[in-house]
Amino acid sequence: MSGKKNGKRLWVGLDVGGTKMLACVYDDDFRCLGRRKKKTRDEAGPSDPLSRMATVIREALDEAGAPPSALAGVGIGLAGMLDLDKGILIEAPNLGWKKLKVVEGLRKRLKAPVVIANDVDAGTYGEYRFGAARKSRCVLGVFPGTGIGGACVYDGKLIRGKTGSAMEIGHLPVDPDGVLCGCGKRGCLETVASRLAIAGQAAQAAVRGEAPCLLKLGGTDLTKIRSGLLAESIRGGDRVIEQLVRRAAHWLGYGIAGAVHLLAPDTILLGGGLAEEFPRLYVEEVEGAVRDRGLATFTAGLRFTVAALGAEAVAMGAAAMAAEEA
Ligand SMILES: [Zn+2]
Structure with missing residues (x-):
């Protein structure tokens, strides 16, 4: 060989x-x-x-x-x-x-030689090495989708647990009386801020007749209400859907503010369908909530950015990890 x-x-x-x-x-x-x-x-x-x-x-x-x-x-x-x-x-x-x-x-x-990594870790590392988070001292990557993935690269190294990955930001407890999360606990950040959480509320709004465009697009099936469909419904004039996305992004910002006080990052990297479909609206809302809830000394120099490598981020990051560890 x-x-x-x-x-x-x-x-x-x-x-x-x-x-x-x-x-x-x-x-x-x-x-x-x-x-x-x-x-x-x-x-x-x-x-x-x-x-x-x-x-x-x-x-x-x-x-x-x-x-x-x-x-x-x-x-x-x-x-x-x-x-x-x-x-x-x-x-x-x-x-x-x-x-x-x-x-x-x-x-x-x-x-x-083969190395394995959590996909969110690999994607964040890819963006740190080659994409939107290059040259960051500390980048916190947050990827809302069905759940909410998180990862952190600090001084060029991924923060990890003893044997597994860390930064499960989606399971930060934010509401003691909240609804059940996929993990079995109650009130996790992803129960209010993930795409699945938005989809649940959006389907209800469609059934109630408050989101006519989404209803016309067939949006009462939770598995089909993905970021693209939400974007289409907002473009079609469904104000209530825009409010739901903004509220979820705002919640996400609260969760990120907590992590900002622990890690003092210089870059917040947002990725996944929601951030990529709504780069302006979504980042604006997340950033607003972080700056509102974060201490000024932690948020003053903080940069918000959207993932740039698209579908290749995980493969590229994993390959770079192999090159480093092999
Ligand atoms: Zn959970």
């Missing part, structure tokens, strides 16, 4: 999402030489997830015109609970995976 192609090493980043996997091949300067997408699960029937990951990586290398022997390291971003010491995916509830020996299994299949 030389890990060389024309004297250069190649790195692969793999983003394993709930529905799709994306593998990207990079050279030492992190130029993307090849990429490949695949459904995370085989629709034809149950298949070994590790073999499927190895296949999409091999296909991306093929597209880059590189033999598997050129591979110097692989970084994999996974949504789920990880044991980083053991290289195991403990559980990915959305995918029905448990105790997956990702590092060992892929190292054997690909004959290259």
Whole structure:
């Protein structure tokens, strides 16, 4: 195993999402030489997830015109609970995976070093190295979606727990009498500020006849009320939907203000569908709440920015982590 192609090493980043996997091949300067997408699960029937990951990586290398022997390291971003010491995916509830020996299994299949990371950690690291949060001393990444993911890069290093990831900002308790969260606890930040929380209120508004545009677009199915649909309904004139998005963003700002006092970051990186669909409205509302609730000494020099690498952030960050750790 030389890990060389024309004297250069190649790195692969793999983003394993709930529905799709994306593998990207990079050279030492992190130029993307090849990429490949695949459904995370085989629709034809149950298949070994590790073999499927190895296949999409091999296909991306093929597209880059590189033999598997050129591979110097692989970084994999996974949504789920990880044991980083053991290289195991403990559980990915959305995918029905448990105790997956990702590092060992892929190292054997690909004959290259493998590192794993929480997908939000990898995405934030990608934005820190190559995207909107470059040159930050301390960046707090916040990604509202179905839940709310968080990550922090401090002095170039991801803040992590003893064996797993940290910065679960979505589960900050904000309302003692609040509704149940997916985690089983009550009143977590994501019960009031995630896209799912907005979708629940938006569907009710549509049923009540307060959001005619959303109703026309078919927006009473929670799984279909995604950021794009919310944006369309606001553009179509549904004022109540705009208010719901603003209120959720405001809540998110309160949660972020708490983290700002603990970490004293210089950059708040907002990512995910909501931030990318509503860059102005959303950032304005989050920033307003943080400045309102944060102590001036902590918020004076604080910069708010929206993720810039889009769908490639996780793959790029994971590949960079592989290059550093391998
Ligand atoms: Zn929770």
